[in-house]
Amino acid sequence: MNLHNHYLQKSFQSKSVLKIITGINNINVNKVLKIAKAAELSKATYLDVAANVNLVKTLKVLCRLPICISSINPVDMYNCVIAGADLVEIGNYDFFCNKGIYLTVKQIINLSIEVKYLIRDIDICVTIPHYISLAEQVYLAQQLEFIGVNVIQTEGFSKCYEREYINSNTSILNSSNSFIPSLLSTYFISKSVKIPVIAASGCNNIFASLANVYGAHGVGFGSSLQKQNNINSIIKYINQAHKSLNSSMNSESLICLDKSIYPILRNKEINILYN
Template structure:
């Protein structure tokens, strides 16, 4: 199995990426997340850039592996270790420290990564910082499109502390990432993955907003048991499959 499975699901607007977490270094938790994703028919998993973890997960699964980092050299190393795709983004680790991210910084890091990759071709996804004004997000996405980036990921994170706690906060973040997805899907041709606060309740709205893929993390990786992880992942895969069927019926 290779990135072609993910590409196929992306084209069919049914891709589900299960996110272990950019700053999750708990190998036992990551293994449970990966096993759940594999057994449930998810399209890909997304893990941290720690070399030992990449190698161990590569040995245990042949499903497409994304590796996330904000450090270009780590992304290049991940490809050498067998990653099928790289993700510049999942900026959570920065937001937790109160650090925001500009469009210029994203472009600079993407260029640096592409330069370091040289002639090596790999599926490249980039997160669009959710707190940027939507006009800047669209401009950034268009520039990334011309650079040959394969996928953009929307998010619903703020670097400020204005977000609410609990269920209200979850819905506020979902609302932000969904509105970003709607605006971006109207203005670019590149496929979009909607992430942040995506769960079985919000996933249908992501596809309705124009997403070709969903990125799901905390609704899976925070669970205690593999069975619970699998049940949630299966639910998300079923939602994605129903969306693909709707797309076929509309064509």
């Protein structure tokens, strides 16, 4: 593990990363600042915000936490880095899949190479899309590590992803359990690469500890924070996540969840991943 940002390096090494997602399309400065202030007071690790230059500049003045911008546009990423962004994340594939476009493994690799060339010594996180097979997810993570990506993020099923990837008869894959597929990806990817992995999509503050058990170095919170009404409730929510992330889980939890998620995998994928 080797991150350019020393503050982030320390947090990832301790596997205690709490990434606070303010919203990929949220450029309302007042709303973002409310979440940012709560995240800072509760000692979250860093903020993930929209790739908006004015927003980045404002946060760099008013918030001491590292700022990550999420985008699929290399030019936007470059401009935000010039404005002060501390790291960048390639993700938000919903923009494409809502139009029926699904980025391939090769396209994501090429995009990552382009971004790395543009921003040089800034840390890069890449989200592994869950619409590709689990074997492809592992392969993509390995290739991203090879080209110098610093962090991997996993995600759960999105409503816009092709339904063929979802077993409708598997009860854990309903809309309230998108964190489970993210944990599944985290489990196998973390065993295949040496760079840190963040689990996101549907994570809540109570079950954050599961991420550590499955090999994650931290978790990302986004939609669950939107339900909090004020700064105090956001702070309380994040503090509970700290406690959960630092708590220990026994091995029985791992075995139990492993068995429950096997039906999601195609038999062929199980053989590839375990052999």
